[in-house]
Amino acid sequence: MDNLLIIGKIGSVHGILGWNKIFSYTEKKKEILKYQPWYIKQNNTWTKHFLECKKVYNTKIIVKLKNINDRNTAKILTNSMIAIQKKQLPKLTEYEYYWHHIVQCKVFNKKNIYIGLVIKIIRTKKNDILVIQKPSIKNQEILIPFIEKIFIKKININMQTILLNI
Template sequence: MNEYLKVGKIVNTHGIRGEVRIIRNTDFDERFDIGSILYIKQNGTDDYIEVKVVSHRLHKQFDLVQFDNLTNINDVEKYKGSLLYVSKSNLIPLTEHEYYYYEIIGCEVVTESGERIGKVKEILSTGANDVWVTKSDEGKEYLIPYIEQVVKKVSVEDKTITINPMEGLLD
């Protein structure tokens, strides 16, 4: 069975020639390159519809994409609000110390001394570095910067992240 990762959401149509406006949920611009294969999960269904990108351009904060064989507004209108996915089998290899969001979200965060902090619930992209929003069992949130001075070890296999909290981080 194929597994999928969300890369964006179709928020509207654009013009009459079948372009859609996408809010992306990926750091990889190449997801929308011409020839890329994506999957639309139409609202209210469990079906993934394979589509091929035939044009892509940026417009304001949106990606404008047109898919093969969907050449007018009537072809794409039904996909407004639908999510876009990529197959996990088409993931781009990452370098050392780079992780996909799905690998980090849900990981248990502990200090080097073994104190449990909580689980990563969300990742915020700040431009300088990612910040991992970690929530304790008591509901307290901690913002863990993904920087070398703080994050000491990430084990995707064990779903654990070991940190050395800088002063004030856990207050």
């Protein structure tokens, strides 16, 4: 389903009443709770789910989904991916973008020579890192710090291109 965006993963069960721990992939971990409904992938099928209850303990997020009322049913969901429809995301201004806009962008150096394709973004404490797949050699990747004006000169989401400052 091309209109879905993965925002987290269901972790282990919590207690006996159908609660699960949640691993959030959103920039601010608690933001995952703002999106409804969730689409959860099991056996290669996405099903729609709604939150019944939610709790946040320091860095842990636990939820109870509607119609999940016992530990055994909740355990079946462990390691399932959580997605939302892309249209659920807040609207952005002209020069803002989401990570899913950057993945699959073509990357060029400042001499306009094609470097490769962004295949993923790695989050670190200091800055994000673009993982670029080189076109000529399989399984060879280039890592570029995602620091605008230093390494990243220009991003054109409409053209799906990134121009590097190197």
